[in-house]
Amino acid sequence: MEMGPLTEDELVAAAEELGRRCSGGEVILLDGAMGAGKTTWTRGLARGLGIAALEEVRSPTFTVCMEHTGRVDLVHVDLFRLGEEGRAGVLSAAFEALGIDDTVVGRAGAVTVVEWAELWAAPPSSALRIRLERPKNISDKRVITVLGHAQWSAGWP
Numbered sequence: 001m002e003m004g005p006l007t008e009d010e011l012v013a014a015a016e017e018l019g020r021r022c023s024g025g026e027v028i029l030l031d032g033a034m035g036a037g038k039t040t041w042t043r044g045l046a047r048g049l050g051i052a053a054l055e056e057v058r059s060p061t062f063t064v065c066m067e068h069t070g071r072v073d074l075v076h077v078d079l080f081r082l083g084e085e086g087r088a089g090v091l092s093a094a095f096e097a098l099g100i101d102d103t104v105v106g107r108a109g110a111v112t113v114v115e116w117a118e119l120w121a122a123p124p125s126s127a128l129r130i131r132l133e134r135p136k137n138i139s140d141k142r143v144i145t146v147l148g149h150a151q152w153s154a155g156w157p
Contacts, residue, residue, distance in 0.1 A: 011040060022111045024072050024108050028128045129147040130147065133145070
């Protein structure tokens with residue numbers, strides 16, 4: 001299913017609506033090029049999860065994983081740097097080395113968002129996969145494509 005083209009406010013509102021539906025344990029996989037809006041979308045989701053310090057929800061490119069506390073916690077993972085130098089597809093070992101495992105990804109009481117999820121060799125089958133794109137010749141709008149619905153996301157958007 002495709003939504004858009006959306007303004008930034010509409011993109012954030014769509015993510016916020018999904019965040020309101022989450023209760024913890026959900027995994028959301030975000031695909032899209034640099035600047036497609038993955039972190040902006042995640043900030044909207046965080047608002048729906050009740051994260052108070054939205055200004056702290058930023059790309060964890062260099063830290064790889066950031067956690068935020070709210071009504072439902074947010075675990076925000078960015079795989080971009082782990083996919084550099086041809087390392088894509090070997091992330092299970094990298095996740096383990098970083099301490100990102102089942103106690104972090106998909107844990108009860110938290111939603112896990114993974115940016116650059118196409119680099120994850122074996123994501124959970126229960127995850128919701130979303131692609132964000134900039135339409136050609138429209139730099140201030142985004143298109144959301146839901147590539148696979150998870151049972152928990154039924155009815156969204």
